[in-house]
Structures are given as C-alpha cells and as structure tokens.
Amino acid sequence: MNERAILESVPLPLSRGYLRFRNATEGRERHDLAFYLYEIYLKYVASVAIAHYLSGEAREHRVNAALKGLARPSLGEWVRFLRECVRFFEETKAAEALLGALVGLFRTKETRWIELVFLFNRLRGLRVGTQSQRGHVSLEMVLTEVVSYRNRVLGHGAALAAGHYEEFAELFGRALPQLLDVSPFLTARRLVAFDSIRVEEGSRVECGVIEYMGVNPLRREKPYVLPYGAPAPREGALYLLGAEGDLVSLDPLLVARGGDVLILNEADGAPEYLSYTSGERCFP
Numbered sequence: 001m002n003e004r005a006i007l008e009s010v011p012l013p014l015s016r017g018y019l020r021f022r023n024a025t026e027g028r029e030r031h032d033l034a035f036y037l038y039e040i041y042l043k044y045v046a047s048v049a050i051a052h053y054l055s056g057e058a059r060e061h062r063v064n065a066a067l068k069g070l071a072r073p074s075l076g077e078w079v080r081f082l083r084e085c086v087r088f089f090e091e092t093k094a095a096e097a098l099l100g101a102l103v104g105l106f107r108t109k110e111t112r113w114i115e116l117v118f119l120f121n122r123l124r125g126l127r128v129g130t131q132s133q134r135g136h137v138s139l140e141m142v143l144t145e146v147v148s149y150r151n152r153v154l155g156h157g158a159a160l161a162a163g164h165y166e167e168f169a170e171l172f173g174r175a176l177p178q179l180l181d182v183s184p185f186l187t188a189r190r191l192v193a194f195d196s197i198r199v200e201e202g203s204r205v206e207c208g209v210i211e212y213m214g215v216n217p218l219r220r221e222k223p224y225v226l227p228y229g230a231p232a233p234r235e236g237a238l239y240l241l242g243a244e245g246d247l248v249s250l251d252p253l254l255v256a257r258g259g260d261v262l263i264l265n266e267a268d269g270a271p272e273y274l275s276y277t278s279g280e281r282c283f284p
Helices: 003-009 012-023 027-055 061-071 075-092 097-107 114-128 139-155 162-181
Strands: 190-200 204-211 224-227 238-241 247-249 254-257 260-267 270-274
Touching (some): 027 075, 027 097, 027 162, 027 247, 027 260, 061 075, 075 097, 097 139, 114 139, 114 162, 238 254
Antiparallel strands (some): 190 238, 238 247
16 A cells, blocks of 8 residues: 555544654654554454444354453453454354455465565564564464564563664554555445434434544535434444445444544553544543
8 A cells, every 4th residue: 555545545543643653753753653553553453343243243252251351451452352353253254345354364374465574574583582484474463473562662671772663663664555455444444423413304314424534534525314213323423334334333442532533542451542643542
C-alpha cells in the first residue's frame, strides 16, 4: 500500500499514526511511533474480530473466558483475543468473506511478505540472542514477536544505543505498507459514526454518517437509510459499515471523541481509552 492510500483510506487511528511517524525526525521518537503503528493495528484488528463474535448468536466458553481480559487489556491479551476469535471462526466455519481473509492471514505462513519476514527475523533474533532465518511468517507469528519486543524494549528494558532505535524504526516503517496491503478487511468495512438520526415522513430513518477513514473524519453526502421501525444505530457510537449497509458495533472497544478515535487500553492495571494521536486518555 502506498503512502497516499495509507493517509486517505485506512482507519483513522492507523492513518494518523502513520502521519506522525512520517513526520518524526528524532531517532527514539521515530522508533516509538513506528512501533505504535503495530500496536494500533493489533488492537483494531482484534476489535474487528471481537465485534463480529459479539454480533453473532453463537458463544463459546474459551472465547468468553479470553474476553474477560478486556477488564485489564494488556497488549499480550489483545493477541489472545484475536487468537481465540480466529480459532472460533475456524471451528464453527462462521467466518464471512471479510473474516475469512483475517483468519487466513492470521494462520497462513507466507514467503512472499519479504519485509514482514525480515522484520520477524530481526525481532526473533533479538529475543533469542541468535540469528533467525525463518523463510515464512504468519500474522500470528509477527504479532507475537511484536508484543515480546514491546515487553523487552519499550516496557521494562533499559535504554539502548541510538543505532538500535534507528534500525528498528526503519524495519517497522518498511514492513507496515506490506502489512496493510495484505489486510483488505481494514477497508472492506468502513469505520463510521452517526451524528444525526431523524425520521422522514414516518416511512424511513435517515442517519448522518461520518467516516473515520484516512487522516480526517469526513461526512458522507448521502445519509444511511433504514426502513421505518428498524433498529437505529446509537448516535455517536462507532460501527463497521459494510457495502450492503450492514452494521457491526465496535462499542465499547473504540470510541469517537472530538474528531478522534480512542482505543481501549490498559494503564497501571486499569482500563482507559487512549488517543494514539494526541496522547489523550479518558476513562470508561
């Protein structure tokens, strides 16, 4: 995916995160912003999977047990959420086309993802202390190493040499467009909220739509239309909007606030919402 597409067509938290990374010049800041792109990606994709699980009727005890971790959602827990949802979709064969793409990406090991393979090997090599030469990777493998890297380098590790931050900023930055390219589910459903809901002539419900795709939220020219009497979306809440007009609620995993999108986060053992753009934090 090229830079213009990232800035214009992926969900707002990723698009703004990429813009911040692109504009950063200082080594450690550039490194941290590059890493946070993967943190945003993981949380967003896991939220998509969780939202689809919760929107269905079927339930499974392992997924339910994993989702209890949303009370204190560490980064490692987000990988667990995604892993258990993917397993559920595989076993129940409940995945629609969009989720099928996610399931395949999460499990399938690919050799063609050159930048992601290189990133994985450098992350794994740093963790195990010896050179890694894996020839193929899956999304699960990459995200697992990303979490391990966070815990060792950003979470509790001592400051490293400037060259380390420069190298890994470039590795993360070069691999991101490839990761977005192989993730069509990011754009197949639009991240939206509804800021006005009104009944037209007692026959239908019209909802004003704000899309949170790209760097800036944009209002759709045409409203979202529902038959009169159909359940209306909740004003201000975030949804995934499909091409056929179907909605999947992302509340309370992501929230819209002042033209921004905040993501559920864990800080000091308590849940909060975090803006990866401004650093704003608010509590549920």
